[in-house]
Amino acid sequence: MMAELIKAYKPICCNKAYMTKASALRHEKKCPKNPENCACKTCSHRIETTETYYNPYHNGDCGSTDYDYKYWWCEIHEKKIDVYSNSNGGATILPKMNCEHWESEDTE
Numbered sequence: 001m002m003a004e005l006i007k008a009y010k011p012i013c014c015n016k017a018y019m020t021k022a023s024a025l026r027h028e029k030k031c032p033k034n035p036e037n038c039a040c041k042t043c044s045h046r047i048e049t050t051e052t053y054y055n056p057y058h059n060g061d062c063g064s065t066d067y068d069y070k071y072w073w074c075e076i077h078e079k080k081i082d083v084y085s086n087s088n089g090g091a092t093i094l095p096k097m098n099c100e101h102w103e104s105e106d107t108e
C-alpha cells in the first residue's frame with residue numbers, strides 16, 4: 001500500500017479535513033455546528049419534541065397508520081426547526097444562522 005502523509009486543516013466545528021486553510025475557514029463560516037454562527041443546531045432554545053402524525057388515509061382502520069415523529073422546536077420563534085425524517089412532508093423550516101435570540105447550550 002502506498003500512502004503519502006499530507007498536511008490538512010480541520011475546522012473547529014467538525015471532524016473534517018481540508019487541504020487548504022481557506023476552505024477550512026470557509027466551512028467554519030457556514031457550518032451550523034459552529035457556535036460562532038449562532039445557528040439553531042447549537043442553540044439552547046432548540047427543544048427536542050415528538051408529535052403524533054394522524055394519517056387520514058387509514059383504509060377504514062382508524063389510527064392504524066398513525067405514528068410518532070421527532071422534531072426540533074424553537075421556543076423563541078415557536079416554529080419547527082428540523083424534522084428527523086422528511087417522510088411526513090415536514091421539511092426544514094427554521095435553520096437559522098446568526099439568530100439574534102441565539103444562546104449557548106452550555107450556559108447553565
Ligand SMILES: [Zn+2]
Nearest residue numbers: 013014031033
Ligand atoms: Zn463544521
